Amino acid sequence: MQIETLQKDMIAAMKAREKNRKDAISSLISAVKKAAIDEGCRDDIREELVDRVILKELKTVKEQIDSCPADRTDLLEEYKYRYDVINEYAPQLLSAEEVEQILKEKFSEVLASGNKGQIMKTVMPELKGKADGKVINQVVAKLCQ
Template sequence: MSLLETLNEDMKTAMKAKDKSTLSVVRMLKSAVMNEKINLGHDLTNDEEVAVLSRELKQRKDSVREFEKGNRDDLVADTKAEIEVVEKYLPAQLSEADVKKIITETVSEVGAQSMADFGKVMSSVMPKLKGQADGKLVNQTVKQLLQ
């Protein structure tokens, strides 16, 4: 079942359950996927779907940080609930240990020695971890390994 079909089914379920918060998030996700489909002019591949979902997740995580800075606890709770809904559609996230292992293997594959090779490592490792690990975690881990 494609992501759009899953979103449609979940939208129906949320409507029947009168779950307004889940319904609004699912509608936003469906809208984002449809907009991406229109922009690209073709049905989305799995990688493209994950990219859209990851972008939506990142926006919500950034919002949580901003709301916390502004002491808006009411909005923090709502946004964290949205994050849980979005994460349901993403592939399972790798643990920090798994991420570090993949990055370590990639560092040795590309022969990276110092921070000068940071870009080379990142361009090689991100396709391997796309949708499975937070970009900030990957960035920090690569920097730690290259120091």
């Protein structure tokens, strides 16, 4: 995802007077810019950074939904709307089958060792941001049996 896309969509939401959507996209842009400043690449924001921040924000909003009291329906609706908007921009993560295929193709020699710690250490840099950590862990556990 390009940061320019987010900025154009925020402007479109402002013109359409969709305050909640604009606020959700604006918070995403702010988080991306903050992460870019922290990493020292404020002038050249890479797509990988944007995707990573979007996934992090998505996880944060999901936690807000899960921890929101049931009697606060107004907050819950706001969190769910924000989750839906952020989810539109989230990159598609690899499925368990796709992760398994990648592991078998690229990491067959490491898988042969059967050392789960070593496998995870080798595999995670390759799949970070492309697949959910839980899915990777489950696939590795299955392949190590």
